[in-house]
Amino acid sequence: MITPTRSIAPDRALLSVGAQVLMQLDEPKTVSQTWAKLREWRAEHGYGSPVTFGWYVLSLDLLYALGAVQLVDELLTRRDANAS
Template sequence: MITPTKGISPDRALLAVGAQIAMQLDRPLTVSQAWAKFREWRESHSHTAPVSFGWFVLALDMLHALDVVHLHEDLLYKGVVDASSAQR
């Protein structure tokens, strides 16, 4: 599931989907904006394997667990968010 397997094609593995999502985060985006940019990017690069919104969210969860993306004030950021400005 995280890496390609017999049942999961390389372009649907969570690491690949996560990398594709991370490439879209050139600026802070809402989850909906990131989903739309991700779908447009996959279509323009001829990735025909379907990726559901649930799979997209699993990839976001994986990226968050790996400390690649952060959600702050309803915006997704790639990289480090200044912890002093975040309310805990």
């Protein structure tokens, strides 16, 4: 689930989806805006494996647990790698 397995394609693994989410966060965005950008980006780059909103939320949970994102004033932002 977090990493690719026999039943989870590499482009659907939560780490992969999380990386794709981080690529969309060039500036703070709402959760909805980030979801729309992610779907748009995946379509433009030919990713055929579906990612549901629930799977997207799980990737956000993983990114939050890893300290990679934070929610500030209802905006999703990348966390600085040096932040404590």
